[in-house]
Amino acid sequence: MSDLDNAIAQLRACRPIPEAQVRELCHKARELLIEEGNVVTVNAPVTICGDIHGQFHDLMELFRVGGDVPDTNYLFMGDFVDRGFYSLESFLLLLCLKVRYPDRMTLIRGNHESRQITTVYGFYDECLRKYGSANVWRYCCDVFDYLALGAIVLGASNTLSPNSEAGSAAREVEEDTEIEVCNADGDIMSQFSRLEGGASRLLDPVGSAMRPSATATNGIGGAADSSRNSGLGGAGAPSRTGPPGSGASGSSGGTVGNPAGAVLCVHGGLSPLIDTVDKIRLLDRKQEVPHEGAMCDLLWSDPDEIDGWGLSPRGAGFLFGADIVKVFNHRNDLSLIARAHQLVMEGFKEMFDASIVTVWSAPNYCYRCGNVAALLELSEDSSGLGILSRTNGDVNRSDGGVGGPRGVLMENDLAGLRSGPARRYRVFQAAPQDSRGMPAKKPVADYFL
Amino acid sequence: MSSMPPPKPAAHQQQPQQQQRPDKMNHISALDEPYPSPTALDQATTVHTQGNFRIASRKLPILKSDPIEAMSARLGIPVPEMIFGDNLLSVTHIPTGWSIAFTAEPALDLVDKTGEKMLRVAYAGEWSSSRERTSAGISEVVKPYDWSYTTSYRGSETSTSTSTPSGTIRKHKLARSPTTPPIPLGLLRRRDPILFHDEVVLYESELDDNGISVLTVKVRVMEHRMLLLCRLFMRLDNVLVRVRDTRVYVDFDIDLVIREYLAREDSFANLKRNLLMDGLMPDAITVALRDANQVAHLLPVVEQVLESVSLRDS
Numbered sequence: 140m141s142d143l144d145n146a147i148a149q150l151r152a153c154r155p156i157p158e159a160q161v162r163e164l165c166h167k168a169r170e171l172l173i174e175e176g177n178v179v180t181v182n183a184p185v186t187i188c189g190d191i192h193g194q195f196h197d198l199m200e201l202f203r204v205g206g207d208v209p210d211t212n213y214l215f216m217g218d219f220v221d222r223g224f225y226s227l228e229s230f231l232l233l234l235c236l237k238v239r240y241p242d243r244m245t246l247i248r249g250n251h252e253s254r255q256i257t258t259v260y261g262f263y264d265e266c267l268r269k270y271g272s273a274n275v276w277r278y279c280c281d282v283f284d285y286l287a288l289g290a291i292v293l294g295a296s297n298t299l300s301p302n303s304e305a306g307s308a309a310r311e312v313e314e315d316t317e318i319e320v321c322n323a324d325g326d327i328m329s330q331f332s333r334l335e336g337g338a339s340r341l342l343d344p345v346g347s348a349m350r351p352s353a354t355a356t357n358g359i360g361g362a363a364d365s366s367r368n369s370g371l372g373g374a375g376a377p378s379r380t381g382p383p384g385s386g387a388s389g390s391s392g393g394t395v396g397n398p399a400g401a402v403l404c405v406h407g408g409l410s411p412l413i414d415t416v417d418k419i420r421l422l423d424r425k426q427e428v429p430h431e432g433a434m435c436d437l438l439w440s441d442p443d444e445i446d447g448w449g450l451s452p453r454g455a456g457f458l459f460g461a462d463i464v465k466v467f468n469h470r471n472d473l474s475l476i477a478r479a480h481q482l483v484m485e486g487f488k489e490m491f492d493a494s495i496v497t498v499w500s501a502p503n504y505c506y507r508c509g510n511v512a513a514l515l516e517l518s519e520d521s522s523g524l525g526i527l528s529r530t531n532g533d534v535n536r537s538d539g540g541v542g543g544p545r546g547v548l549m550e551n552d553l554a555g556l557r558s559g560p561a562r563r564y565r566v567f568q569a570a571p572q573d574s575r576g577m578p579a580k581k582p583v584a585d586y587f588l
Numbered sequence: 589m590s591s592m593p594p595p596k597p598a599a600h601q602q603q604p605q606q607q608q609r610p611d612k613m614n615h616i617s618a619l620d621e622p623y624p625s626p627t628a629l630d631q632a633t634t635v636h637t638q639g640n641f642r643i644a645s646r647k648l649p650i651l652k653s654d655p656i657e658a659m660s661a662r663l664g665i666p667v668p669e670m671i672f673g674d675n676l677l678s679v680t681h682i683p684t685g686w687s688i689a690f691t692a693e694p695a696l697d698l699v700d701k702t703g704e705k706m707l708r709v710a711y712a713g714e715w716s717s718s719r720e721r722t723s724a725g726i727s728e729v730v731k732p733y734d735w736s737y738t739t740s741y742r743g744s745e746t747s748t749s750t751s752t753p754s755g756t757i758r759k760h761k762l763a764r765s766p767t768t769p770p771i772p773l774g775l776l777r778r779r780d781p782i783l784f785h786d787e788v789v790l791y792e793s794e795l796d797d798n799g800i801s802v803l804t805v806k807v808r809v810m811e812h813r814m815l816l817l818c819r820l821f822m823r824l825d826n827v828l829v830r831v832r833d834t835r836v837y838v839d840f841d842i843d844l845v846i847r848e849y850l851a852r853e854d855s856f857a858n859l860k861r862n863l864l865m866d867g868l869m870p871d872a873i874t875v876a877l878r879d880a881n882q883v884a885h886l887l888p889v890v891e892q893v894l895e896s897v898s899l900r901d902s
Binding site: 431450483504507508586 | 712
């Protein structure tokens with residue numbers, strides 16, 4: 140283990156490790172990842188991160204803001220490499236931490252974890268430059284093929300845990316807080332109450348996309364639940380008791396099972412070929428990211444303000460609208476989809492009545508965008524009911540499949556959609572220039588023509 | 589220096605709602621202030637005066653969600669993910685008020701919004717044929733437009749009129765004229781000291797990892813002349829490469845402005861072949877394909893416009 144700890148120390152200092160050590164690390168990582176399913180189950184509390192893109196110093200800033208491994212349980216949603224100057228150090232550090240603390244570090248695949256994309260967008264060149272050969276790039280690409288395609292977070296709480304970063308005299312978090320936005324030092328920038336009307340007394344930083352949905356009167360108590368569920372017709376009333384995320388879950392309001400519903404994490408988004416989380420589990424993922432098909436869609440697609448599914452104007456790739464997300468979440472008993480893949484200036488963006496959120500963790504993207512980045516923290520449910528082990532294969536046993544009564548979303552069902560788990564976003568900026576070990580790039584006078 | 593966090597304020601001093609720390613919290617993290625204040629705009633603007641001309645450049649971070657949605661609504665198309673909507677490069681003739689400015693929004697306004705000139709990514713054929721088997725029914729392209737963000741933007745001109753002492757009205761506006769001289773490249777190749785220079789990005793899109801489309805403006809000001817270059821570089825991998833150059837040359841001695849627009853374009857395959865013929869190794873070709881400077885001269889010119897305006901009272 141000490142070799143691994145040495146490698147971690149060396150990589151934390153942003154120094155690459157020798158080629159032979161990379162080979163060994165990648166071998167170990169592959170052995171570990173091969174045991175993981177396509178959809179990894181992660182228990183809250185967890186800190187969810189979006190794209191990193193080789194911005195090593197900003198990754199260090201992320202760990203400073205979010206807490207170090209293994210104290211904090213991390214879930215990274217892919218795009219570790221390309222575009223930034225330190226893809227190699229960033230990815231190898233994450234991989235070392237994965238091997239060292241497998242239960243505290245979850246890595247899922249982004250569209251940049253691909254041979255074809257890394258040859259064009261920088262990682263290949265970087266490996267060639269730093270090692271003089273493409274061997275290290277090949278080892279890393281072999282690991283890419285084994286990365287999981289998604290993760291399901293179970294046991295997330297409806298209420299936020301106290302903000303541990305806000306000093307020793309941690310403030311009590313009000314029970315009805317659904318969303319809290321903090322800066323890098325843990326100071327609260329804004330809060331959103333779950334109760335209707337509560338939002339108006341608070342700042343509204345990101346506009347309407349952030350506003351808690353009208354259906355956000357989720358069950359803190361049983362009375363709210365029953366009134367909410369009374370809107371569900373007999374056909375739509377969930378009655379199964381499987382674990383969340385399997386499509387077989389029966390928990391609808393927080394009295395049984397997983398109070399806040401499960402959270403699906405995936406790099407890009409949904410696919411028209413995937414209507415249940417279990418269908419993701421059936422894919423053969425151990426390959427280069429294909430140009431088409433369900434695996435490609437999960438890593439590439441984007442939510443958009445449209446109805447249903449649409450084709451990207453580029454001629455390849457899907458866009459999906461609010462109705463698709465809501466039906467998918469309802470069918471799979473999800474309260475939220477967390478995804479990355481798209482640059483958002485505020486670091487995160489909730490869409491479609493908070494049924495899906497984009498998390499972006501590369502501040503000052505490409506060293507010139509000036510955007511902030513964010514982490515999403517989900518607290519652990521303290522009722523003791525949150526953490527459930529899942530079983531496989533329940534989906535078709537009951538009526539979770541297409542065509543069953545649950546396959547049709549009744550209008551009433553939308554009113555009964557879960558409100559999300561309590562979410563704390565930590566917003567942070569790029570690491571200070573002087574921590575990068577390189578002078579600020581000043582534009583040079585250039586005799587261009 | 590390390591990146592140690594600054595000391596935290598004591599807990600009892602904290603105000604849960606408002607955290608004003610002007611030393612660290614800059615405008616990009618003030619989430620409730622999506623639009624930079626006029627003061628912030630001024631602070632980000634650099635101005636240089638040479639002869640009768642004032643050159644201004646402004647660099648700010650990409651726009652936040654609210655301004656993006658507003659711009660997108662005004663334009664009728666989605667804006668590129670890296671949209672530097674507050675950035676600016678402008679040249680103003682102080683005596684007449686004539687000016688030319690380069691900003692993102694008017695450039696994007698010239699992008700085809702109908703989908704008529706829509707390109708398709710290299711693997712679109714393969715992709716859609718496999719889709720016909722698996723997910724028939726999804727065939728509608730969402731909001732067709734030229735997502736490569738190709739623009740023929742040549743700057744936003746403010747033309748003015750002045751009256752001469754004899755009472756005649758003179759209009760100052762860039763126009764084609766048979767007497768317009770070409771931009772004097774010979775004079776620009778001279779290593780005259782550069783008194784002011786800057787480069788600003790107006791927008792950039794990664795084309796969903798299918799290449800790049802980037803619009804930048806740079807300027808260099810010497811004692812007797814200046815050159816501004818506004819360049820769109822669009823590379824759609826394995827399909828097409830485009831360069832759209834607008835050069836604005838100013839002669840400070842005679843207050844003459846020349847604007848040249850050059851559109852260049854070639855297939856990706858042709859360009860790659862030409863780079864190979866230039867003697868580049870495959871790895872060097874990959875690098876060259878990311879750099880407009882290394883490929884522009886290899887692309888055939890498909891359109892050229894030369895205009896000028898003389899701003900000297902006479």
